[in-house]
Each structure stands twice: as structure tokens, then as C-alpha cells.
Amino acid sequence: MIDFEMSEDMKMMQDMINQVAKDTMRPISRQYDEEEHTDPTDWQNMMWEVSKGSSVFGGGPTDKKERSGNGKPSERNVGATVTIEELSWGDAGLYLSIPNAGLGGAAVAAAGTPDQKKRFLQRFGEGKPKWAAMAITEPGFGSDTAAVATTAVRDGDHWVLNGTKIYCTSGQRALDKSEGFVVVWATVDKSAGRAGIKAFVVEHGTPGVTVTKVEDKLGIRASDTAVIVLEDARIPIDNILGDPEVATGASKKGFKGAMATFDATRPAVAASAIGIGRAAVDFVRDELAKAGVEIRYDCPVTKQTSIERDFMDMEANLQAARLMTWRAAWMMDRGMKNNLESSMCKSKAGLAVTKVTQKAVEILGPLGYSRKLLVEKWMRDAKINDIFEGTQQINLLIVARRILEYSSKELN
Numbered sequence: 001m002i003d004f005e006m007s008e009d010m011k012m013m014q015d016m017i018n019q020v021a022k023d024t025m026r027p028i029s030r031q032y033d034e035e036e037h038t039d040p041t042d043w044q045n046m047m048w049e050v051s052k053g054s055s056v057f058g059g060g061p062t063d064k065k066e067r068s069g070n071g072k073p074s075e076r077n078v079g080a081t082v083t084i085e086e087l088s089w090g091d092a093g094l095y096l097s098i099p100n101a102g103l104g105g106a107a108v109a110a111a112g113t114p115d116q117k118k119r120f121l122q123r124f125g126e127g128k129p130k131w132a133a134m135a136i137t138e139p140g141f142g143s144d145t146a147a148v149a150t151t152a153v154r155d156g157d158h159w160v161l162n163g164t165k166i167y168c169t170s171g172q173r174a175l176d177k178s179e180g181f182v183v184v185w186a187t188v189d190k191s192a193g194r195a196g197i198k199a200f201v202v203e204h205g206t207p208g209v210t211v212t213k214v215e216d217k218l219g220i221r222a223s224d225t226a227v228i229v230l231e232d233a234r235i236p237i238d239n240i241l242g243d244p245e246v247a248t249g250a251s252k253k254g255f256k257g258a259m260a261t262f263d264a265t266r267p268a269v270a271a272s273a274i275g276i277g278r279a280a281v282d283f284v285r286d287e288l289a290k291a292g293v294e295i296r297y298d299c300p301v302t303k304q305t306s307i308e309r310d311f312m313d314m315e316a317n318l319q320a321a322r323l324m325t326w327r328a329a330w331m332m333d334r335g336m337k338n339n340l341e342s343s344m345c346k347s348k349a350g351l352a353v354t355k356v357t358q359k360a361v362e363i364l365g366p367l368g369y370s371r372k373l374l375v376e377k378w379m380r381d382a383k384i385n386d387i388f389e390g391t392q393q394i395n396l397l398i399v400a401r402r403i404l405e406y407s408s409k410e411l412n
Helices: 008-034 041-051 076-095 102-111 114-125 171-176 190-196 255-290 306-333 339-364 375-386 392-404
Strands: 132-135 151-155 158-169 181-187 197-203 209-214 225-236
Touching (some): 008 375, 076 255, 076 375, 102 114, 102 132, 102 181, 102 197, 102 255, 132 158, 151 181, 158 197, 171 225, 181 190, 190 197, 197 225, 255 375, 339 375, 339 392
Parallel strands (some): 132 181
Antiparallel strands (some): 158 225, 209 225
């Protein structure tokens, strides 16, 4: 049974991270929203020294069962969601800019061999700041991963990759600014469909790999989002994650293994959404209090004002999303399969934060819409959580398939 009360250690950690968010992120939030392609170098260096790529500060989550020092199940993933919420309460774009193993590290953790995990993830505890990223989306498709057109051809002791990847979070920093890597999804056999799709670790400095563009975005502007072109990019043969063989049904170590990445990372995206939403709720609460508006929780709904009802609905939506997110993370900490729960919490949180931040702007009126406050920024930052790591529609489709026990062919 899940205990929704945080341990004392986790509460202390939450307070510490909240202080980091309040003291180091909020003061520079507006600056790096307006200076989109400027790196917050001093802040990143500080966060790297504090975290050294730790999962607590946004590193790759894990789907492996772990034990704490006292023999109880680890709280690693639940702790990560709590931390990510606090960091995103500070600034979601800056949170995504923290040097860490990120989505690329999560892919290695989900589908890599023990040797690959050691080779690619150990580096995030040493040296200068590093990033890892994942490249899936292409100009010809978004959510339909079976449409991957980037190719990987075996050539002796190497794989040769060709193709273009777009909307790659932290792609520029992983390839241009650090000793990081990008996990690239490519097909080794287009005729095999999903079974032919594999994940490849493309390291910093690989010839033939070029960042051709960094996107100008609506929100999370402190985070870089890159276009990556691969032209005869040669990578070592053992940089493929999982089984290189193409088999019907795609083994756990193949496409399904790579897809398991999302079971681990969608709760992290949900936690980030909740952090943004909570920032808006906290601010609106304070502004209402300053204006002498009391939220009467014990008042019958028929006697509440519209603002009271709207505000309580904002709180309820966020709390529901948080509990769903903690459940998905709790299951990961116990090594339980959570693909249903990860999609549920991500879709709920993405929708909730979109509505909550829009309502915050509405309640505050012209002041909420102005750039004098961060509320309009939170509304812009919020929407991406309803899009990346699988859109709202895709995650709801996954939820329906899991509940009804339909395959992707039976329900699409």
C-alpha cells in the first residue's frame, strides 16, 4: 500500500531544493526566458558541482528495483519526482538546463547492457558539466515512432547513421558543449516496422553529426531544442542499445526496451508540469490574500464565489496529478511495471497544468497577462508538458489500450 506521507528525510530534501529554486532560479527566470539562446553558465556550473549529474537534480530515472540502506524499497524515483516539482516551481526551462544524464541516460538505463551503463553513465559523476539527450522525432513524423526514417547500416565494426532529427531537448549542449551523447532512434530494416527500430548512442565529437538549428520556442526558453543532422555518422558497433537482431515482436532489449524509457521519464515530465502549476497556484493564493479574498474551504459550494470554486478546482487538479505521479514513481521504486500509470499521470498532469496556468492568468486579469509578473511565462512553459514525451492524445490512447487490453493494431 502506498503511504502518501513523505518521510522526514524527503521533507528535508524538498525544503532544500525549494530553497535552491527560490534563491537561484526565480531571480534569473525572466532573464533567461528573454535571452533564449544564452547559457546560464554560472548557474549551470554551480548546479553541476552540487549534483554531479545526480538523479535528485534531474538525472535519468531508473526502472530497476533498488533497496535503501535499511533494506526497505528505495525512494529514489519518488524522491526524483518531488525534486523535479520543486525545481520546476523555480523555473522549468532552467530545470531542463541542469547538466545531467536526462532522457539519453534514461534510455541507456532502460535498454543498455551493464557495460554500456558503466561507459556512458559513469561520466556524469566526474569532470566538467555534461548533458545527454534523446533524438526520436523527425520532419516526417511526430508521435508515430514506427515511421522512423533515419537509417543505421552495419559496416564492419561500425554502424553508419543517416537522417535528420528535430525537437531534441538539450541536443546542442549534449553534442556541442560537453562530453555528452545523444541516443538516436534509427531503423536497421524499414520493412520490419517497429521491430527494425533500434537506439544508438551517438557521442560528442562524432564526425558527420551536426546541430543545424536551435529552435525559438514559446516556453521553456532556457532549455535548448535542437535539429540534428547525421550524414554518414560512424559509431562503434557496441553503441547500439539492446539486441541488434531484427525479430518479430521486437524483444525486450530492442524496440520495447527503448520504449521502456518513457515508462521511467513520463512521471518526471508530469512532476515538472505539477511544479509549474503549483507556482501559479501559490502566486494566485498570495495575490488573493493581499486583496482580502478568502478561500472558504468549509463553505457550501452553492455559497462560494466563482473565484473560490475556480481556485479549489485548480488545487484539486494538481493534487490528483501529483498522487498519480507519485504512484507511477512508487511502482518504479519497487520494480513494478508502470506503463499504464506513467501514461495516466503524464496525460493528467499535462492537461491540468495547461488549465491551471490559463486560469491563473484569467483570475489576475491584465496583471496576469503582463510581463511584469511570471504568471504569463508559466502559462507558456506549461503547454509543452501536454506535448513532449507523447502528446495528450497518444498517452490517452496508451491508457485505453492498457485498460481494454488492445494491441496498437486493434486500437489506433
